[in-house]
Amino acid sequence: MTSVDVAIVGAGPAGVSAAWPLARAGFRIALLDAGPERPRVDGPMSLEELNRDPDQWRHRLGGDLRGLGSARQVSPKLATPLAMAVTNGASQALGIISEGVALVVGRGAGGLSAIWGGGAVTMEAGDMTGWPISLSDLRPHYEAVAARIGISGHADEALAGFAGASLPLDFPLPPCPPVAHLLANAAQARKGGFAIGRALNAVITRDRPGRAACTRCGLCLWGCPRKSIYDAGDEIPALVEFPNLAWRPATLVEALRPADGGWELVVAGGERLRARRVVLAGGTLSSTRLVLAAYGATGQRVRLQTNPVAAAAFVVPRLLLRKGDPNSFALGQAGWRLDIGEGDYATGVFYGADALPLSAMAERMFFSRPFALRTASFLTGSLVVSNSYLDGRYSDTWIRLEDDGRLQVGGSLPEAASARLLEINGRVAAALRPMGGWYLPGSFAVAAPCADVHYASTMPMGGCATFATDAFGSSASLPGLYVVDGSILPSLPPKHLTLTVMANAHRIASALAEEGLST
Amino acid sequence: MAEHLLVTGASGYIGSRLVRRALAAGHAITVLGRAPDVRGLRSFPWRLGEPVPDAASAGFGGIGPVTAVIHLAHDFDTRSDAQGHSGGLNIEGSVAIARACREAGCRRFVFASSQSAAEDALNVYGRTKYAVEMALAGPGTVSARIGLVYGGEARGQYGLLRRLSLLAPVLPMLDPWRHVQPIHVDEVVDGLLRLASSDHEGWVGLAGPSPVPFGDVLRSLARQLGGRRLRLLPVSSRLALMACNLMASLPILPSVSCEKILGLAGTRPMDTAGHLESLGLSVLPIVDGLRRESAHRRALVAEGRVLGRYILGAPPPAVLLRRYVRSLTVAAEQDALALPWLAGLAPSALRFVDPLTVSPGLGRRVAVMCHLIETSPAGQAMLQRSRGARGLAMLLGSLVLELFAAPFRLLASRW
Numbered sequence: 030m031t032s033v034d035v036a037i038v039g040a041g042p043a044g045v046s047a048a049w050p051l052a053r054a055g056f057r058i059a060l061l062d063a064g065p066e067r068p069r070v071d072g073p074m075s076l077e078e079l080n081r082d083p084d085q086w087r088h089r090l091g092g093d094l095r096g097l098g099s100a101r102q103v104s105p106k107l108a109t110p111l112a113m114a115v116t117n118g119a120s121q122a123l124g125i126i127s128e129g130v131a132l133v134v135g136r137g138a139g140g141l142s143a144i145w146g147g148g149a150v151t152m153e154a155g156d157m158t159g160w161p162i163s164l165s166d167l168r169p170h171y172e173a174v175a176a177r178i179g180i181s182g183h184a185d186e187a188l189a190g191f192a193g194a195s196l197p198l199d200f201p202l203p204p205c206p207p208v209a210h211l212l213a214n215a216a217q218a219r220k221g222g223f224a225i226g227r228a229l230n231a232v233i234t235r236d237r238p239g240r241a242a243c244t245r246c247g248l249c250l251w252g253c254p255r256k257s258i259y260d261a262g263d264e265i266p267a268l269v270e271f272p273n274l275a276w277r278p279a280t281l282v283e284a285l286r287p288a289d290g291g292w293e294l295v296v297a298g299g300e301r302l303r304a305r306r307v308v309l310a311g312g313t314l315s316s317t318r319l320v321l322a323a324y325g326a327t328g329q330r331v332r333l334q335t336n337p338v339a340a341a342a343f344v345v346p347r348l349l350l351r352k353g354d355p356n357s358f359a360l361g362q363a364g365w366r367l368d369i370g371e372g373d374y375a376t377g378v379f380y381g382a383d384a385l386p387l388s389a390m391a392e393r394m395f396f397s398r399p400f401a402l403r404t405a406s407f408l409t410g411s412l413v414v415s416n417s418y419l420d421g422r423y424s425d426t427w428i429r430l431e432d433d434g435r436l437q438v439g440g441s442l443p444e445a446a447s448a449r450l451l452e453i454n455g456r457v458a459a460a461l462r463p464m465g466g467w468y469l470p471g472s473f474a475v476a477a478p479c480a481d482v483h484y485a486s487t488m489p490m491g492g493c494a495t496f497a498t499d500a501f502g503s504s505a506s507l508p509g510l511y512v513v514d515g516s517i518l519p520s521l522p523p524k525h526l527t528l529t530v531m532a533n534a535h536r537i538a539s540a541l542a543e544e545g546l547s548t
Numbered sequence: 549m550a551e552h553l554l555v556t557g558a559s560g561y562i563g564s565r566l567v568r569r570a571l572a573a574g575h576a577i578t579v580l581g582r583a584p585d586v587r588g589l590r591s592f593p594w595r596l597g598e599p600v601p602d603a604a605s606a607g608f609g610g611i612g613p614v615t616a617v618i619h620l621a622h623d624f625d626t627r628s629d630a631q632g633h634s635g636g637l638n639i640e641g642s643v644a645i646a647r648a649c650r651e652a653g654c655r656r657f658v659f660a661s662s663q664s665a666a667e668d669a670l671n672v673y674g675r676t677k678y679a680v681e682m683a684l685a686g687p688g689t690v691s692a693r694i695g696l697v698y699g700g701e702a703r704g705q706y707g708l709l710r711r712l713s714l715l716a717p718v719l720p721m722l723d724p725w726r727h728v729q730p731i732h733v734d735e736v737v738d739g740l741l742r743l744a745s746s747d748h749e750g751w752v753g754l755a756g757p758s759p760v761p762f763g764d765v766l767r768s769l770a771r772q773l774g775g776r777r778l779r780l781l782p783v784s785s786r787l788a789l790m791a792c793n794l795m796a797s798l799p800i801l802p803s804v805s806c807e808k809i810l811g812l813a814g815t816r817p818m819d820t821a822g823h824l825e826s827l828g829l830s831v832l833p834i835v836d837g838l839r840r841e842s843a844h845r846r847a848l849v850a851e852g853r854v855l856g857r858y859i860l861g862a863p864p865p866a867v868l869l870r871r872y873v874r875s876l877t878v879a880a881e882q883d884a885l886a887l888p889w890l891a892g893l894a895p896s897a898l899r900f901v902d903p904l905t906v907s908p909g910l911g912r913r914v915a916v917m918c919h920l921i922e923t924s925p926a927g928q929a930m931l932q933r934s935r936g937a938r939g940l941a942m943l944l945g946s947l948v949l950e951l952f953a954a955p956f957r958l959l960a961s962r963w
Contacts, residue, residue, distance in 0.1 A: 407943055
């Protein structure tokens with residue numbers, strides 16, 4: 030039976046960020062991931078090239094036309110062949126089931142960073158009240174992670190603090206003209222508690238070893254051909270260079286058991302792995318499932334926080350006759366923040382529509398299909414799509430470990446949350462009007478719970494919840510086990526959590542590396 | 549009655565068709581297989597020979613536990629062991645599933661066997677299938693001895709026969725007079741689904757009731773699928789075996805394993821008329837079965853032409869029509885819609901009944917065509933023309949018609 034010093038369960042953003050300090054410290058590490066090796070996407074190098082290619086359907090819908098398969102209402106981002114390859118079958122394989130929520134579960138090296146939107150945002154001091162750590166504890170790790178993965182953007186005054194002003198940044202990608210128009214008129218909107226600024230994205234604009242700078246080819250949703258968008262799976266080859274790190278794909282950890290002053294990991298297929306320490310980074314759902322199983326805590330509901338989210342579309346009439354530009358990118362182009370009283374706030378991201386699939390948009394329009402498709406195409410040049418997020422306190426989602434070992438996720442969207450989101454949309458629309466952006470009537474839609482894919486806070490650091498952990502993601506009942514992913518965030522402000530999760534994982538792993546393994 | 553079916557071999561030629569039809573009929577499906585199921589079905593990783601996960605036969609999400617197993621998975625390793633059939637994997641693995649499911653309370657087990665199943669069959673496959681049948685025999689278990697399957701997607705053995713029949717105008721063929729009993733894949737699927745809720749035991753023949761010469765099968769495929777006349781040169785079995793070894797070593801020609809030749813040579817007639825009647829299943833002669841497929845295809849092409857003209861505003865290119873037919877065939881949705889004859893004359897009239905949401909039926913077909921058009925160069929060109937000042941002019945021009953059509957669409961969706 031193999032025995033290692035540290036077993037890292039999960040090779041997504043959290044696991045990979047934890048792996049670096051531990052690998053450098055020389056421990057014998059096994060980096061485990063449930064998914065098979067994911068083949069890289071091979072295809073055209075730009076949206077323009079794709080649009081001319083007679084075989085483009087293969088790339089956009091999949092060679093087996095699986096992109097046509099989903100008759101249910103799914104975000105177009107999740108209906109591309111790449112997204113379906115990462116998510117289809119993942120919940121089954123990981124033993125996660127859901128009812129009544131739009132759950133997204135991914136599997137494979139890189140986890141959901143294989144298909145994420147790249148939003149890079151840090152917490153502010155105000156977001157971390159009640160946390161057992163402060164922003165200054167986290168700051169050096171934010172900087173280390175940002176330097177490692179590459180973040181581009183402008184440290185915007187309007188969003189200073191919100192967007193991590195102290196991060197090392199590549200120069201920003203130029204936003205698409207409709208968003209640029211809004212940004213140029215940002216001064217008009219400063220009143221009313223609404224602030225808008227350039228977005229920070231985990232996309233490089235300068236070449237790095239193994240990754241090329243973004244050229245705005247527009248293929249973001251179908252798989253970045255240049256590896257400009259950060260994908261934790263891309264760091265695996267570099268980690269494998271460490272002689273003390275063993276990379277174990279296609280290794281699903283089914284259970285954890287204490288053994289001999291350390292842990293025994295039960296792998297699907299019967300293998301057993303021994304480790305003195307376990308770093309759990311399988312993503313909130315998988316990690317919580319393993320911990321609950323280790324406690325034997327079946328049948329209890331555990332609070333899960335998610336960010337209620339809604340979407341809306343805005344048109345910039347000044348640019349109505351703009352024809353759209355295949356030189357674009359589908360990631361967030363601007364971020365906004367709206368104060369809604371008593372320290373509470375909502376945030377959002379603006380996207381251009383140049384690289385969005387039109388059929389999906391056309392389906393949501395009232396018009397007959399040919400007219401809707403042409404209208405969607407016509408509006409591409411002047412459309413801005415917006416997502417808005419609320420604090421996790423507004424959510425009503427939970428998880429529960431069932432008797433058969435699977436994790437059930439459930440929840441609903443409280444009336445208060447939808448009402449808030451609607452009100453916020455109204456205020457955003459009002460703020461954008463003087464800036465030259467008009468709300469497109471009928472385009473507002475609140476998403477089903479869990480559609481935000483920000484799952485967190487099941488085992489909060491320093492909390493008094495049943496399965497709380499300490500400032501290092503550990504608990505006295507399960508010594509030597511460190512949970513480092515979204516599960517341990519004590520609260521879920523309305524921000525993208527990935528960078529924070531990575532910085533926190535880096536912090537815990539660095540502390541573990543320094544402390545050493547002598548117990 | 550809606551069943552909860554546990555299916556193995558669900559990604560194969562018959563299996564994938566079975567799963568689609570079963571879902572369309574309202575059954576619940578659980579899949580046991582190697583790769584995670586890309587269709588999003590409830591699936592458990594499993595290989596023949598491994599223990600069956602307990603949770604697989606349990607109920608889920610409001611659906612009860614498994615009511616019937618349809619076992620299509622087969623390990624094709626043809627190295628025969630001491631008993632002359634392929635390693636215990638098929639026998640032990642199949643018995644293990646049957647036992648696991650019986651213990652979980654499932655009463656019905658349908659095993660996909662073959663017409664070649666016999667203790668003294670010439671091919672390893674036939675002997676193995678027979679051995680598995682004997683090992684599984686018991687209450688609640690039925691073995692479906694499936695004949696020569698054709699139709700649907702060009703996969704597996706059917707795909708091979710298609711390629712062979714279209715390979716050349718003259719083909720040397722072993723035993724073209726050997727009688728076989730062809731059955732369409734949809735008829736096989738229908739039969740297996742009926743067996744899943746019937747109480748037949750022992751074995752049941754799922755094959756055409758009237759044997760036809762194998763050569764006729766190849767000739768029918770050549771005529772229906774390629775519009776060609778195929779001539780067959782009868783070949784002695786020894787020469788055929790040598791030729792197939794040669795074909796296997798040359799990469800350009802499709803390789804036919806000797807197993808298949810032995811399988812054909814050893815085919816024995818099976819009296820299935822009684823079985824088919826007791827199942828309420830009717831099996832068409834292959835000529836009619838292929839004609840029906842062609843008829844379906846032609847209907848879908850016509851439908852695609854109408855929908856393509858409706859959305860694109862111009863006749864869609866042939867390659868787009870083929871893709872449309874393929875998308876629907878792959879999704880086992882091959883029944884064409886009954887579009888009003890007016891739509892054929894003036895497809896733009898469809899805007900008066902364009903559904904408000906993506907509902908099954910017209911809504912779904914329109915959505916499929918829309919995706920296909922968007923991902924084609926012709927569609928991209930159309931979408932480009934819809935932008936800018938010219939696009940605005942065109943939109944404003946059709947806006948009046950659009951608003952006029954709105955009340956009709958509302959009415960049509962109510963009704």
